[in-house]
Amino acid sequence: MSGPDQPAPHPLLAASAGALGGVLVLDLSRVLAGPYAAQLLADLGATVIKIENPADPDVARGFPPYLRSEAEEFSAYYAQYNRGKLGVALNLATEDGKQALKDLVARADVLVENFRPGTMIKLGLGYDVLAKINPRLVQLSISGYGQTGSRSRRPAFDSTAQAAGGLWSMNGYQDREPVRVGVTIGDLSATLFGVIGTLAALRHAERTGQGQLVDVAQVDSILALTETAVVDYTVAGTVAAPAGNEHAWVRPYELFPCADGKVFFGAYTDKLWRASCDLFGTPDAADDQEIDTMRKRFDAEVYERRVRPLIMDWFRDRTRAELEDLAGDLIPLTAIKDVGEVVDDPGTAERDMIVEADYGELGRLRMFGQPIKLSVTPPTPDRIANRLGEHADVVLSGIAGYSADKIAELRRGGVI
Incomplete structure (x- = not known):
């Protein structure tokens, strides 16, 4: 004024x-x-x-x-x-x-x-x-x-x-x-x-x-x-350490290879896991008593022995585009893109x-x-x-x- x-x-x-x-x-x-x-x-x-x-x-x-x-x-x-x-x-x-x-x-x-x-x-x-x-x-x-x-x-x-x-x-x-x-x-x-x-x-x-x-x-x-690192230390005495592309306990929630690159896949809840099993043609896996609940799949040994190999089989022969199209609005699956791909992505343009x-x-x-x-x-x-x-x-x-x-x-x- x-x-x-x-x-x-x-x-x-x-x-x-x-x-x-x-x-x-x-x-x-x-x-x-x-x-x-x-x-x-x-x-x-x-x-x-x-x-x-x-x-x-x-x-x-x-x-x-x-x-x-x-x-x-x-x-x-x-x-x-x-x-x-x-x-x-x-x-x-x-x-x-x-x-x-x-x-x-x-x-x-x-x-x-x-x-x-x-x-x-x-x-x-x-x-x-x-x-x-x-x-x-x-x-x-x-x-x-x-x-x-x-x-x-x-x-x-x-x-x-x-x-x-x-x-x-x-x-x-x-x-x-x-x-x-x-x-x-x-x-x-x-x-x-x-x-x-x-x-x-x-x-x-x-x-x-x-x-x-x-x-x-x-x-x-x-x-x-630093997310939960402070309370992990003050409550449990745990010092945060590098974990690569994996989450500290949520599984599956990481990067996976596919036919032409890599994708992020994060279907860790029971609802998302069942949808994934149906989507990729292995519906029986959702009812397998060793991996049928989220808490069981969170177990590191069970995850490495049963869950990860199954997911690797799902993705091995499919491209990033095929996987994204298949996942659609149903499950969280996203291609790992470089910046050039992001800039040229129609979805980026849609959001200005x-x-x-x-x-x-x-x-x-x-x-x-x-x-x-x-x-x-x-x-x-x-x-x-x-x-x-x-x-x-x-x-x-x-x-x-x-x-x-x-x-x-x-x-x-x-x-x-």
């Missing part, structure tokens, strides 16, 4: 029709966890301003793969996690840069940062300072170990979180060394918990006018994804999970869409990412109320 002391927003900053329309987010973060959190907010309708150091921009701008034209190279990695954002290059090491950020904070609802704890305070831009300017500001701070505790200042990456949070020790096979999860799950889990916390804090701020600091650690986020953004001479970028489907205020993931600092004039005039002369002065001074 604009008032007598506030400039009217530029049309580019006007509220969108999305669920978060009218919410203004300042994104100071880099690489993945913070940028992805801000990108989710942008997809959902918030106006997000990406703020980077003009001399040291987001390192993800250099990550492969790249869109290329004769005149330009642009990171598709950066594009996927910064789509739909406006861009400002702002040197926060300068007093004018700090003041410009403060002037933007005065109008903002959310600020996202993922510097090492203490960095914002060292810059003179800690949450206590910003909250005095805007008491309703919600600040999402994502870090490796969190803003508090003896480990808070330690450097951390995704693999740090997987190691310190226990997940790395649980993944892989029993007879081999543990294996890290193949995606940056430490960053991604912190992203999701960060967005949940931000939306909760934003709801409180809208109701009471009181903002707050949302402190999310990658290590904490990983620990919260591959979207395109037009980068002009660079071409069209196909990237993953938005898994959150809203029936009234649908998200808008099919947008381009910002070039470095390209919206400085629009943002500083439309939000901070800076004149063209002041913006030119900041540009001459290397502030923007």
Whole structure:
């Protein structure tokens, strides 16, 4: 809302029709966890301003793969996690840069940062300072170990979180060394918990006018994804160990080979097991007294001796497509697909999970869409990412109320 002391927003900053329309987010973060959190907010309708150091921009701008034209190279990695954002290059090491950020904070609802704890305070831009300017500001701070505790200042990456949070020790096979999860799950889990916390804090701020600091650690986020590992240890003293593609006790619930690849099959309940036995032409197996109940099939020795060989016989001469067609809507059976197959799968298109953004001479970028489907205020993931600092004039005039002369002065001074 604009008032007598506030400039009217530029049309580019006007509220969108999305669920978060009218919410203004300042994104100071880099690489993945913070940028992805801000990108989710942008997809959902918030106006997000990406703020980077003009001399040291987001390192993800250099990550492969790249869109290329004769005149330009642009990171598709950066594009996927910064789509739909406006861009400002702002040197926060300068007093004018700090003041410009403060002037933007005065109008903002959310600020996202993922510097090492203490960095914002060292810059003179800690949450206590910003909250005095805007008491309703919600600040999402994502870090490796969190803003508090003896480990808070330690450097951390995704693999740090997987190691310190226990997940790395649980993944892989029993007879081999543990294996890290193949995606940056430490960053991604912190992203999701960060967005949940931000939306909760934003709801409180809208109701009471009181903002707050949302402190999310990658290590904490990983620990919260370890399923039953914590209570297995605290209740039974059992330390989780790698189990390969098998579940700890649910059987059958794993990967099986077939004629042209592998499938996941998880018909472990009595109802699903009987349906599977009928479907694959061995109805007598459902009544076999050694394997006729779920509890019996859960027994590791019985499973290896009786159940697994039967399933192997069912699948051996059938292709993945044949098995999926046969299973249909009856039993849980899914081909193990590579990413190319997933992207080209008609089912993926039906859910709008591959979207395109037009980068002009660079071409069209196909990237993953938005898994959150809203029936009234649908998200808008099919947008381009910002070039470095390209919206400085629009943002500083439309939000901070800076004149063209002041913006030119900041540009001459290397502030923007």
